[in-house]
Amino acid sequence: MRLYILLSFLLLAVFCSSLVDASRVKFGTLCSRNPSNRQRGCDKKYGCGHYGAKRGNRKHMGLDIMCADGDTVVAPFDVKLNGRFMPYSQNNAINDGINLSGQGFCFKLFYVKPDRYFGTLKKGQRIGRMLPMQRVYPGITSHVHVQMCDRSDPTKYF
Numbered sequence: 198m199r200l201y202i203l204l205s206f207l208l209l210a211v212f213c214s215s216l217v218d219a220s221r222v223k224f225g226t227l228c229s230r231n232p233s234n235r236q237r238g239c240d241k242k243y244g245c246g247h248y249g250a251k252r253g254n255r256k257h258m259g260l261d262i263m264c265a266d267g268d269t270v271v272a273p274f275d276v277k278l279n280g281r282f283m284p285y286s287q288n289n290a291i292n293d294g295i296n297l298s299g300q301g302f303c304f305k306l307f308y309v310k311p312d313r314y315f316g317t318l319k320k321g322q323r324i325g326r327m328l329p330m331q332r333v334y335p336g337i338t339s340h341v342h343v344q345m346c347d348r349s350d351p352t353k354y355f
């Protein structure tokens with residue numbers, strides 16, 4: 198009986214330390230011209246870039262990282278490309294993106310035209326290019342949208 202208790206504590210300790218490790222992982226640069234992953238603030242017309250920001254009746258379920266139209270988007274760490282993700286049901290000039298995994302994360306990048314949708318990339322290698330967001334939302338702070346697959350808040354990883 199005591200052995201079981203001891204073992205479960207041991208398992209709990211291992212589990213907790215793995216959680217701590219995951220929270221220590223940080224995203225590297227996403228857009229070449231924004232090496233420090235500067236986050237989008239608020240625009241007059243289009244709202245704010247932080248997680249949980251208002252989008253009409255809905256909530257913004259990701260974090261916006263500033264990214265100039267046409268900039269090169271790169272892998273923030275070693276990643277696996279898991280196929281296309283299209284943010285909008287109605288097509289527009291920025292309706293492309295990619296599902297990614299790496300470092301124990303599963304996440305999506307919106308508004309990026311990937312060079313390819315499958316395969317693996319090393320940290321810093323090119324994923325693709327930022328799509329022309331100004332064409333769809335004139336005056337917005339152009340950005341990539343980072344969204345975790347479980348829709349949790351990615352802010353602590355930046």
Ligand SMILES: [Zn+2]
Pocket residue numbers: 246257259260261341342343
């Ligand atoms: Zn966003």
